[in-house]
Amino acid sequence: MRAWNVTGTTIESLQPVEVPEPAPGPAEVLVRIAAAALNYRDLAVLRGTYGSRTGAPYVPLSDGAGTVGTVGSAVRRVRPGDRVVLNYARDWIAGEPTEEALRPRLGMPLDGTLQEAMVLPEHAVVPLPDALPLEDAAVLPVAGTAAWHALFDFGRLQPGEQVVVQGTGGVSMLALQLATAARARVLVTTRSAAKAALAREHGADTVVVAGGPSWDAAVLEWTAGKGADLLLDVVGGDLSASLRATRFGGRVALIGFLASAEARFDLRFAIQRRLDLRGVSVGPRSSLEALVRAVAALRLRPFVSRTFSFEEAPAAFRALASGEHSGKLLIRF
Ligand SMILES: NC(=O)c1ccc[n+]([C@@H]2O[C@H](COP(=O)([O-])OP(=O)(O)OC[C@H]3O[C@@H](n4cnc5c(N)ncnc54)[C@H](OP(=O)(O)O)[C@@H]3O)[C@@H](O)[C@H]2O)c1
Numbered sequence: 001m002r003a004w005n006v007t008g009t010t011i012e013s014l015q016p017v018e019v020p021e022p023a024p025g026p027a028e029v030l031v032r033i034a035a036a037a038l039n040y041r042d043l044a045v046l047r048g049t050y051g052s053r054t055g056a057p058y059v060p061l062s063d064g065a066g067t068v069g070t071v072g073s074a075v076r077r078v079r080p081g082d083r084v085v086l087n088y089a090r091d092w093i094a095g096e097p098t099e100e101a102l103r104p105r106l107g108m109p110l111d112g113t114l115q116e117a118m119v120l121p122e123h124a125v126v127p128l129p130d131a132l133p134l135e136d137a138a139v140l141p142v143a144g145t146a147a148w149h150a151l152f153d154f155g156r157l158q159p160g161e162q163v164v165v166q167g168t169g170g171v172s173m174l175a176l177q178l179a180t181a182a183r184a185r186v187l188v189t190t191r192s193a194a195k196a197a198l199a200r201e202h203g204a205d206t207v208v209v210a211g212g213p214s215w216d217a218a219v220l221e222w223t224a225g226k227g228a229d230l231l232l233d234v235v236g237g238d239l240s241a242s243l244r245a246t247r248f249g250g251r252v253a254l255i256g257f258l259a260s261a262e263a264r265f266d267l268r269f270a271i272q273r274r275l276d277l278r279g280v281s282v283g284p285r286s287s288l289e290a291l292v293r294a295v296a297a298l299r300l301r302p303f304v305s306r307t308f309s310f311e312e313a314p315a316a317f318r319a320l321a322s323g324e325h326s327g328k329l330l331i332r333f
Pocket residue numbers: 038039040041142143146166167168169170171172189190191192195234235254255256257258259280281282283320323325326327
């Protein structure tokens with residue numbers, strides 16, 4: 001079968017390889033991948049800026065969906081032919097995770113989804129309802145589960161509340177779609193006037209075209225001076241504007257580090273305003289299951305801005321690196 005290996009720290013180091021198809025053990029399933037999707041993390045892992053990398057070649061990508069092939073003799077959750085999406089944090093099933101349960105993740109340290117078939121423990125797959133196409137499901141595991149966890153598990157989002165999301169990337173577009181479907185009002189910040197229309201089309205109540213230091217003033221105006229109930233920060237770096245844009249006692253989900261992984265803010269501000277800051281590390285399988293159910297029932301279509309073929313994987317990475325995309329980038333097998 002075909003796979004891609006990352007063999008260095010550049011996109012050019014992606015190599016197509018032929019490898020034998022794996023066979024499942026008793027409690028494992030083989031999944032034939034139909035589509036995979038890219039996340040910012042895939043680039044950070046490849047460049048070696050995400051965390052530990054052993055240096056050995058690995059199969060990249062964390063998102064994927066496909067069809068169950070052969071299954072082990074003890075498998076009970078799925079059958080051959082079932083359509084499934086893969087759980088990125090493979091062993092985090094529900095509730096608060098242990099450190100050990102958060103360690104095995106697809107696309108590093110485990111091999112990822114940019115291969116035609118892979119073997120997983122049966123607990124790592126989530127069956128899909130008929131209403132959810134494989135290509136829509138394939139973009140959900142990382143960005144969608146993180147957005148779900150931030151909005152509903154940590155965020156306890158209520159109808160009518162006001163939410164801020166930053167940019168129009170994978171996490172933020174899915175968060176926009178989900179929060180809008182939950183009858184919350186969403187303000188989107190974007191650095192691009194062209195992408196502002198896209199955010200409005202997908203339900204944004206207000207869009208602030210900003211990269212500058214004063215976007216928080218626009219949030220305060222939108223919330224009659226109070227600040228947002230919940231803010232999803234994917235940018236990192238200087239968090240001062242994000243904290244100023246959040247109401248007294250409000251919630252800030254710390255999700256990403258697009259500008260910088262070093263955070264800066266005035267602790268006195270966070271303390272005096274009793275802000276609830278939470279590091280989000282994707283979410284458990286139970287959140288992915290809830291997300292799958294909601295996306296299918298509400299007939300939401302996750303926004304995919306470009307689709308590539310399996311052979312075009314390096315071009316998909318280049319598109320991610322350019323930052324010109326919106327929503328998700330998909331690879332169709
Ligand atoms: N903690 C978790 O569980 C988790 C899960 C998924 C992702 N993440 C992290 O969340 C971040 C976003 O991931 P993603 O996959 O959604 O990324 P993405 O699809 O690449 O989207 C990033 C978007 O953010 C905006 N942006 C980029 N750089 C920016 C900057 N310096 N300042 C302000 N806005 C910027 C851009 O939108 P505009 O062009 O519209 O401005 C861009 O399209 C990454 O750091 C990723 O590692 C964390």
